[in-house]
Amino acid sequence: MSRYIRPCLVASLILLAACAPTRPTVHREGDVVTMSQQAQREHDLADTSHWTLQGKLSVATDKDSGSGSLTWHQDGDRYDFTVRAPVTGRSFRLTGGPDGAELDGLEGGTRRGPDAETLMAQTVGWQIPMAELKRWVLGLRADTGPADIRFGDDKLPSQLVQDGWTVEYKAWDASRQPAMPSKVFAEKPPYKVRLAIESWQLGQ
Template sequence: MHRVVRTSLVSLALLLSACATTRAPVRQPGDAATLGRQAQRERDLADTDHWTLQGKLSVSDGKDSNSGTLTWRQDGDRYEFTVRGPITGRTFRLTGGPDGADLEGLDGGTRHGTDAESLMAATVGWQIPLRELKRWALGLRADTGAADIAFGGDGLPSRLVQDGWTVDYKAWDTTRQPAMPLRVFAEKAPYKVRLAIEDWSFAK
């Protein structure tokens, strides 16, 4: 069951590199100006919890890598996280909220769990910190603990370290106001989660 969709490292690299232009790896500690702008950004986006992102997701446990196209719909505390494998076409659909999570697309039918993270880990072996990733994907610090943040030459977050995870922001869509992340790489050895975001949409 843990063998969901196998991909080679070469195809995985091509999949992600095609999605956005790589950002120069400049990392500067926050000063009063950049930390002030980040604080304002977090205030501006504090109530942004009705959105949809579409793109590609890859996960790795240090041995196996799996990837697929991703549609993530966030509606307040409710979410729908749908991944389709590129080779088999198999679809996994994770839905839920404060009352628990359901995962469809498994052999043997839908599974239920008390939370999304433990359900994904137990059923398909994916270690995805969904609670934190919900904020990290927006370029925000999660509310789960202290965070260290560094910035690129453009003044946008470049690296975020929180809850044992290192989150690198490889590309941003600066045509939006505020700018939105396009490539988000999170790692907590041996686990890796990579988002290559192709489109953001926000409910008004």
């Protein structure tokens, strides 16, 4: 578990509920009204760069799997997220920003890299699109390239495909305005990630 939890840390960047029931995965092309609502959500959240989420994370490949609790704090361009293994209680922490990234909790001490993408590729072999992940976890399209977005019966995003990742929004906290994702699955073979978000704190 201690060896594999490292990819879990990476996966936590991905995203990806409160224990709300999973809604059926229904994908519909966005009509004018739905796309207008999504455009309004994206406008409302466009400047959201300070937030904290807490939840549970699981990640799997075709060879292994692992899980843990996650705390992800985003402070502008800086990030700080920690994954804690449920059995050992061991913590793995990734922090960084424009000046580089650090990964603590691995055997052999702190690892450093010029950015999270390079550091994760070097230590655990994951390719992490950090710029996109900060948007995807909010239920938004990233502005780094084309994206295909589809919606459920509730007119909230149910699927987002961008940069080779398929992100499934399985549940939303509609009690918030705007609504926020609460259960997110993401996949880019061979990686599969599930994130159950238990709390959002925007602006903190």
